[in-house]
Amino acid sequence: MDHTGSYYIGHRVNGRLEGKGTYTLPTGTKYIGEMKDGMFHGKGTLHFPSGSKYEGTWDHGIAIEGQYTFADGLEYKEDKWHYCDGYDRRFYTEICNGLKPAGISQLTNLDPPRPIPDGCYDCGDGFYNPETRVVVDYKHRFLRNADDDEHERIIRTCRKGWDEIVGFIPKA
Incomplete structure (x- = not known):
């Protein structure tokens, strides 16, 4: 564990984080993937404590492309994003599992909330x-x-x- 509360398990070159490994932040977020010179570099996935994830390609610590998937399986789409727009306000779990009977409201995507x-x-x-x-x-x-x-x-x-x-x- 370093002075930030983070820790790394994986390959090193000359003491630097390099190659494949798992970098865990103090928040519980984990990066599993390729590192270069102590930074995310190459293919890797950020796993968030909520269960969501970001799979991407990194260049010296900067995500250059990738896909974010929410914990419930909903994939974010930058173009033509139709989830929870002005026309369809259903939660993703309602889209997948159907609406509840009249008079029984689902308050959050997690049911029961x-x-x-x-x-x-x-x-x-x-x-x-x-x-x-x-x-x-x-x-x-x-x-x-x-x-x-x-x-x-x-x-x-x-x-x-x-x-x-x-x-x-x-x-x-």
């Missing part, structure tokens, strides 16, 4: 606590501190861990 801790939001890659402004992954490990823009986006758009009455409330 994961429970959200009290006072927190589900922000897509983890839970956000607006009091501490910290995002943790779904295993409650620190991911990042939210800046003002991310805080506002999460508060405005993400699922809450509590019920909230909205709309007209008649007087008793």
Whole structure:
């Protein structure tokens, strides 16, 4: 393990990461593939803790082409991307498995949705606590501190861990 919390298992040349190997970042993201002079170089795959992956070709640490696949198997397409557009708002699992009967809503692509801790939001890659402004992954490990823009986006758009009455409330 190095001073960043990352570690590497694989080939080395003159002490440098070179050849095939596995480089694991402190976040749990793993790169499995070719290295050159300590950088991703050649063919390799980034495996994210969420289960998604990016298979690509790298040139001295920069991805030059590749394919991103979400954890549920949905492949991202840069051109002609029709998933979750203005015309079809189904989750990918609904496209694959069909819609639920009328009156039973699917709230997330994961069904049933994961429970959200009290006072927190589900922000897509983890839970956000607006009091501490910290995002943790779904295993409650620190991911990042939210800046003002991310805080506002999460508060405005993400699922809450509590019920909230909205709309007209008649007087008793």
